[in-house]
Amino acid sequence: MRRTILTVAVCILSTFAFPQAKAKKAVVTKAAPAAQPPVNQQAVTILQQAASLIAQLPAPAKDHEYSRVQLLNDLGQEQWHAGDLVGARKSFDEALRRAKVLESTYEPEARQGGSEVVQSVAFARAEVGDAAGVQTLLPLFSDVTVDDEERPRRSEVLEKLVEAQATAGEVKAAMATAAKMENESKRAYALMDVMQAYIRRGDVPSAQAILGKLAAGNQQFGTYLFVNALVDAGKIPEAVTLASSLPVPKKMEESDWFPPFDARAAAQGSIANAQANNGDIAGALLTIATLPDDDHKFGALSALLKAQRRVGDAAGAERSYTQALASRRKYDSEKHGLDTSHYAQAGSTLALLQGRAGKWAEARKTAQDGVNAKDSLFGRFSLDGFIEALVEAKDYPGALQAASMARKEDRSRMLYMIARPQTADMGESAALAWVSDEATPELKATALMAVAQGVMLRSKTKLAEANPKAH
Numbered sequence: 001m002r003r004t005i006l007t008v009a010v011c012i013l014s015t016f017a018f019p020q021a022k023a024k025k026a027v028v029t030k031a032a033p034a035a036q037p038p039v040n041q042q043a044v045t046i047l048q049q050a051a052s053l054i055a056q057l058p059a060p061a062k063d064h065e066y067s068r069v070q071l072l073n074d075l076g077q078e079q080w081h082a083g084d085l086v087g088a089r090k091s092f093d094e095a096l097r098r099a100k101v102l103e104s105t106y107e108p109e110a111r112q113g114g115s116e117v118v119q120s121v122a123f124a125r126a127e128v129g130d131a132a133g134v135q136t137l138l139p140l141f142s143d144v145t146v147d148d149e150e151r152p153r154r155s156e157v158l159e160k161l162v163e164a165q166a167t168a169g170e171v172k173a174a175m176a177t178a179a180k181m182e183n184e185s186k187r188a189y190a191l192m193d194v195m196q197a198y199i200r201r202g203d204v205p206s207a208q209a210i211l212g213k214l215a216a217g218n219q220q221f222g223t224y225l226f227v228n229a230l231v232d233a234g235k236i237p238e239a240v241t242l243a244s245s246l247p248v249p250k251k252m253e254e255s256d257w258f259p260p261f262d263a264r265a266a267a268q269g270s271i272a273n274a275q276a277n278n279g280d281i282a283g284a285l286l287t288i289a290t291l292p293d294d295d296h297k298f299g300a301l302s303a304l305l306k307a308q309r310r311v312g313d314a315a316g317a318e319r320s321y322t323q324a325l326a327s328r329r330k331y332d333s334e335k336h337g338l339d340t341s342h343y344a345q346a347g348s349t350l351a352l353l354q355g356r357a358g359k360w361a362e363a364r365k366t367a368q369d370g371v372n373a374k375d376s377l378f379g380r381f382s383l384d385g386f387i388e389a390l391v392e393a394k395d396y397p398g399a400l401q402a403a404s405m406a407r408k409e410d411r412s413r414m415l416y417m418i419a420r421p422q423t424a425d426m427g428e429s430a431a432l433a434w435v436s437d438e439a440t441p442e443l444k445a446t447a448l449m450a451v452a453q454g455v456m457l458r459s460k461t462k463l464a465e466a467n468p469k470a471h
Helices: 041-055 062-081 085-103 116-127 131-140 153-167 171-179 184-200 204-213 216-232 236-244 263-277 281-288 295-310 314-333 340-356 360-372 379-392 396-403 408-426 428-435 441-466
Strands: 143-146 149-152
Touching: 041 062, 041 085, 041 428, 041 441, 062 085, 062 116, 062 441, 085 116, 085 131, 116 131, 116 153, 131 153, 143 153, 149 153, 153 171, 153 184, 171 184, 184 204, 184 216, 204 216, 216 236, 216 263, 236 263, 263 281, 263 295, 281 295, 295 314, 295 340, 314 340, 340 360, 340 379, 360 379, 379 396, 379 408, 396 408, 408 428, 408 441, 428 441
Parallel strands: none
Antiparallel strands: 143 149
16 A cells, blocks of 8 residues: 555646647557565455455445545555455456446546546556556546646556556566657656666666656756655765756746745755765765755754764754754745645644654644644644654554544544554554554554555565575
8 A cells, every 4th residue: 555644735726738639549458467476474364354344334425435446446556565466456356346336426527538536446556567457447548638627547547557667677668658658748757767767776877868858847857856766776976966966946936826846955855864864964964054944954954853863962953953943934934935835744844853852742732733723724734743753763652642633534544654664663463453443444444454564564674684685
């Protein structure tokens, strides 16, 4: 279950898109079979329990049926990762059946190009690299434009598949999939995924060739991703050099609604975080000194504080804490237009910083104030930061207690945040004990899928420790 803990989409202005010709009918070619993941029987058994719980959900109502489709998608992905391909395909097929029933209730316009609910099943299969499964679903989608709204449904599905193939190191397959994409914008992002895969494989020249062919409008974002991949590959000096070549964005005009994307700050923020996480405190300090006052600097200082506390540098950690708060205050005092990305992160990252600094009373208050702020669109996500800090401190009982503050619609996210790392750290027994006390089959199933993820992560960690040369 690939979950993004903080997923917030805010539509402020209508999206303007150029008209696009209706996509030609897809040429269906036989897809290569997906690689068989190793079977983790312990995870498979836990996921079978989750499947039984999902089957117990109440009789379909429109909202509940959409939730069931998403749960089945998540279940299928986790079964795939656990090596239960038969169970995974069964879950994906059931998700598709229910998605099609739900789609039939939509207005005809909403179904043009393929509905989002059916597309979610294709996404789920694509994200696990199930090329054959995706191929069977492609005829359900096309790239269309409806009332000036661009809907590259087919290309979006293929983009997810490219990302999965590239991440798995299947670069040739990823390039072949990208070639089938008709939407130029989505194809560019897919090629950036391949670019990053080349870097992870150590083939920087091939990555540079892709970067050089990107359109001018994608060059800065592509370079930012290039830097991220260099960081992931441990090539910090090369990342520093490339990041320094990125331009500083122009200052906002009074008429600007949104702040420009600062690729340079984003890239340097990635570098500073990696340096701090790797224990290179001196290097992180140098990189942070180059950052403007924004969320990248705040996040880097938070990572630095964590590293300083890890080595017992209490004074340095306190300085980083003070500097982070000062940076946040300075940014908040300036005009940045409608910077929704900052609004979405502010409470969560503040609570995380406070927790990392050991200021638990302040962190709890930040979380409580955010949850209780009824008129705040993003306030409730402050609790995410508090729980993340508690989990980092391995205070799982404290994290569970904090999760009791969550709004009803957020509880499943909180349980996932706790169950996965707790299981990976301590084994599944402790998590299974509290999962059984959850009130609904949906919450129990979600938490069980997180436990299964933790079981698989724990197994991979043990394998890596037993065979260090293989990793």
